Amino acid sequence: MRVLLIGGGGREHALAWAISASPLLDKLFIAPGNPGMEKLGTLVPLKLDDHASIVNFATDNRIDLVVVGPEAPLVAGLADVLVAAGIRVFGPSKAAAQLEGSKDFTKSVAMAAGAPTAAYETFTDLASAIAYVKRQGAPIVVKYDGLMAGKGVTVAETVDEAVAALEALYASEPEARVVIEECLFGEEASYFCLVDGENVLPFGAAQDHKRAFDGDKGPNTGGMGVYSPPPVFTPAIEQRALEEIVKPVAREMVKRGSPYRGVLFVGLMIGPGGPKLIEFNCRFGDPECQVLMLRLKDDVLTLLDGVARGQLKFLSARFRPEHAVGVVMATKGYPGAYPSGTPISGIEEADKMPGAIVFHAGTKGRAGEIVSAGGRVLTVCATGIDLIEARKRTYDAIEKIDWAQGFYRTDIGAKGLAHLKS
Numbered sequence: 001m002r003v004l005l006i007g008g009g010g011r012e013h014a015l016a017w018a019i020s021a022s023p024l025l026d027k028l029f030i031a032p033g034n035p036g037m038e039k040l041g042t043l044v045p046l047k048l049d050d051h052a053s054i055v056n057f058a059t060d061n062r063i064d065l066v067v068v069g070p071e072a073p074l075v076a077g078l079a080d081v082l083v084a085a086g087i088r089v090f091g092p093s094k095a096a097a098q099l100e101g102s103k104d105f106t107k108s109v110a111m112a113a114g115a116p117t118a119a120y121e122t123f124t125d126l127a128s129a130i131a132y133v134k135r136q137g138a139p140i141v142v143k144y145d146g147l148m149a150g151k152g153v154t155v156a157e158t159v160d161e162a163v164a165a166l167e168a169l170y171a172s173e174p175e176a177r178v179v180i181e182e183c184l185f186g187e188e189a190s191y192f193c194l195v196d197g198e199n200v201l202p203f204g205a206a207q208d209h210k211r212a213f214d215g216d217k218g219p220n221t222g223g224m225g226v227y228s229p230p231p232v233f234t235p236a237i238e239q240r241a242l243e244e245i246v247k248p249v250a251r252e253m254v255k256r257g258s259p260y261r262g263v264l265f266v267g268l269m270i271g272p273g274g275p276k277l278i279e280f281n282c283r284f285g286d287p288e289c290q291v292l293m294l295r296l297k298d299d300v301l302t303l304l305d306g307v308a309r310g311q312l313k314f315l316s317a318r319f320r321p322e323h324a325v326g327v328v329m330a331t332k333g334y335p336g337a338y339p340s341g342t343p344i345s346g347i348e349e350a351d352k353m354p355g356a357i358v359f360h361a362g363t364k365g366r367a368g369e370i371v372s373a374g375g376r377v378l379t380v381c382a383t384g385i386d387l388i389e390a391r392k393r394t395y396d397a398i399e400k401i402d403w404a405q406g407f408y409r410t411d412i413g414a415k416g417l418a419h420l421k422s
Contacts (some may be wrong), residue, residue, distance in 0.1 A: 001301065002027045004058055004214050005041070006048060007069030008377045010328075010361035011286035015069060015300070017357070018293040022301035029061065035370055037286050038266025043361050055085045063087060065305050071283045072147060074262075075101035090158045092282050095154040095258035099249075099280040100265075103143045103179040108353060109256075113248035117277040122183035126170040129178050133162045136180075144169055144277075145177035151271045155218055157182060158295075184278065186271030187415065189233045190226075192289045193246050193266065194273070194303060196312040197259040200246055201303075204295065206235040206288040207415065212335060214411045220336045222376055223413030223422065225327045225386060228291040229319075231419035232270055241268060241275045248278075287379045291324035294383050323390040325384050325413050326381040327398060329406045331362070333377035342372045342405035349400040355390070356382040356397035389418050 005016055012038050013178045018038040020028055021350065028041030031054065037043065046053055058066055066082050067092035068074055077094035091097075098105045103121045104213035111117070122145065133140055133156075142165045156162035162180075169176050188210075192203040199277065207230035212218035246266060253260045265281035267289075282377045284292070293300065297318040331338040334393035347370060350358050359381060362374015380398050384390030391413040 001025055001064045001305065002029075002062055003301070004031065004044075004061070004063045004066045005052065005069065005075060006031055006066065008032045009070070009286055010376070011284050011289040012069040013037055013359040013361070014020050014290040014293040015067060015284070017294065017359070018300040022299050023306070024299065024301045029057075029063070029298070030120055031057070034360045035363050035365045036358070047057050049076065051076070052083045056089070057087060058087050060105050064287045065090065065367040067304055069283060071097070071100050071281060074282050076146060090262060090304040090308050092260050092262040093258060096253060096260040096262075097282040099146060099253075099260070100282040103145045103279065104177060107179060107181075109249055110245075110253050111276050112157065113252040115140045115245040115248055115277050116273075116275070118177055119182050121126075121177040123178050123180065124175070126166060129166050129180060130163055132168070132180055133159055138162060138180075139183040140170070141181045141183050142166060143179040143181065156172045176218055177320075178277065185278055185387070186269045186272065187232045188278065189268045189270055190285050191233065191238070191241055191246075191266040191268055192224040192284065192288070192292065193242070193260065193264050194307050194312055194317065195246075195250050195260045195264050195306045198250055198254055198309045199316050200242065200250055200310040201312050201315060202238065202242060203263065204228060204292045204319055205230055205238070206285070206291055207232065208285060208288055209409060209412055209417045211414065214409050219335055221330070223287050223327075223328060224330065224409045226285075226291050227289045227323065227325045227390070227416050228288070228295060229323065237270055237275055239264065240347070244372065245275065245277050259312070287326045287328055287412065288362070289377045290326045290381050294324045294357070294381060295319045295322060322383045322385060323387045324378045324381060324383045325394040327389070327394050327408050327412045328376050329378040329380060329398070329403065329408045330376045330400065331372050331374070332405050332407050336377055339405060340371075340373055341366065342403070344370045344401065344403040344406070345380070346401040350380060350397040353382070353393060353397040353400065355384055356380065356399070358401075362386050368377060372403075378405065387413055387420065391417075
């Protein structure tokens with residue numbers, strides 16, 4: 001099978017790593033890729049928003065399957081133009097991808113499907129939004145109704161903080177749509193399911209760490225670390241999430257004429273009353289994808305192509321019993337302003353550590369060395385027989401990396417360990 005993988009981050013590096021091991025693979029192209037993927041496939045300098053060039057490349061190179069990694073091309077309709085050209089694609093249509101593209105749309109679908117989620121209101125002007133916040137009080141959650149790479153959410157502890165977030169949003173985008181919702185309490189978990197219409201196949205769970213610094217302090221980021229499986233996500237919780245949220249939403253999307261095909265990333269808050277929906281994403285999480293690929297036992301290419309063919313009901317997704325931990329190394333200053341082009345060494349040494357692998361995200365090659373080219377730059381991962389071993393191996397591997405301008409959290413997995421001790 002000839003495959004074109006779209007994207008160039010840590011998620012796509014993990015997908016490329018898994019796809020390259022498939023016995024079904026004949027040739028893997030990656031657009032645009034990154035230096036960590038060079039040995040896994042052929043890098044192609046295509047732009048993610050140039051849909052015509054992607055379709056032409058896929059046609060000219062007899063691509064059997066296009067796997068779209070990031071959310072932006074999906075929300076912009078890349079899957080639609082590929083399907084129209086007769087090319088199989090793993091990823092939802094533009095209409096279905098609005099489950100990530102619009103938080104207001106997600107809430108309306110969830111409400112129609114009867115899926116448990118936070119109460120909310122949607123606003124298009126600053127004055128009405130501020131008035132609502134003052135009526136509701138805090139804590140309260142402010143969400144930009146669009147794509148913000150996982151950073152368009154403010155969990156405001158005070159009314160003043162919520163007002164400041166709204167004023168900042170409307171100052172940068174005067175016609176913004178904003179979803180304001182009640183603050184849910186509990187522990188977050190990322191749940192993944194493969195979907196091809198009404199058929200749903202569970203695809204594992206992980207616990208991400210969104211805040212920049214130890215102890216869940218600092219601003220929200222695209223994700224600073226992850227572990228899988230999370231102890232908080234018990235079989236009983238999974239069954240409820242599947243039956244109360246994922247399956248009803250899949251049926252609702254079919255009912256609306258926009259059946260979902262791809263991976264559905266279900267952001268959950270797990271509290272005393274069970275799981276509640278925080279948000280949907282229309283792609284694998286980053287860094288969740290990295291640890292899921294390390295634990296996946298079944299052939300990933302068979303699964304991705306099966307979704308694209310609408311044959312999910314014939315497939316299985318089994319995971320190894322090992323645990324996996326991933327820690328993101330980011331450039332100092334992220335998620336604010338940060339420098340680029342800072343040198344990184346020791347990646348090969350980290351890769352040689354027991355059970356470890358380093359996935360590239362924001363890197364580039366320069367004069368024979370690897371330098372930073374983004375905010376989140378590397379995800380250092382490792383597997384182990386349990387969370388304790390996986391965590392130790394991950395941090396041991398990080399110690400091999402020399403990067404003066406990098407930083408990382410030192411407490412990834414601590415929540416899981418606390419559960420195991422309780």
